[in-house]
Amino acid sequence: MLVVEDNELNLKLFCDLLRAHRFVVEPVKDGREAVAKTREFGPDLVVMDIQMPHVTGLELIREMKRDGELRAIPIMAVTAYAGREDEERIRAAGANAYVSKPISLARFMEEVRALVPGSTEEQEEDEAGDTGE
Numbered sequence: 001m002l003v004v005e006d007n008e009l010n011l012k013l014f015c016d017l018l019r020a021h022r023f024v025v026e027p028v029k030d031g032r033e034a035v036a037k038t039r040e041f042g043p044d045l046v047v048m049d050i051q052m053p054h055v056t057g058l059e060l061i062r063e064m065k066r067d068g069e070l071r072a073i074p075i076m077a078v079t080a081y082a083g084r085e086d087e088e089r090i091r092a093a094g095a096n097a098y099v100s101k102p103i104s105l106a107r108f109m110e111e112v113r114a115l116v117p118g119s120t121e122e123q124e125e126d127e128a129g130d131t132g133e
Contacts (some may be wrong), residue, residue: 001025001046002038002043003025003028004028004048005028005047005052005078006052006053010049011027014078015027017105031055031057031060033050035060035063038070046074048077048095050077050090058090070119074096074115075097077098099111101120
């Protein structure tokens with residue numbers, strides 16, 4: 001997973017949460033490094049903040065989706081923009097999923113699991129053991 005987020009607290013939260021669920025995570029604080037890091041790291045998923053200095057997440061999503069090497073990598077947009085038009089604009093740019101801030105940790109992980117094939121089996125078994133399912 002590649003997490004592109006300029007806010008230190010959010011970056012740490014997302015990375016810690018993903019690591020706690022056994023994902024290998026590469027943090028990127030400066031959006032200008034996101035495309036190069038994506039090429040270098042080859043993530044299963046990019047978690048992309050939309051509102052960042054220097055370059056927006058929308059611009060980065062569009063750039064990645066135009067790139068033949070990167071377009072297949074799913075992108076989950078994370079943003080404080082929560083309006084219907086915002087979601088449509090973000091999805092139109094190429095985001096595969098959209099989660100609004102403040103983040104629900106359960107919803108965040110649901111979206112991650114939906115976008116990363118094969119990531120759910122072990123976690124679901126752990127959770128099912130607690131509910132008797």
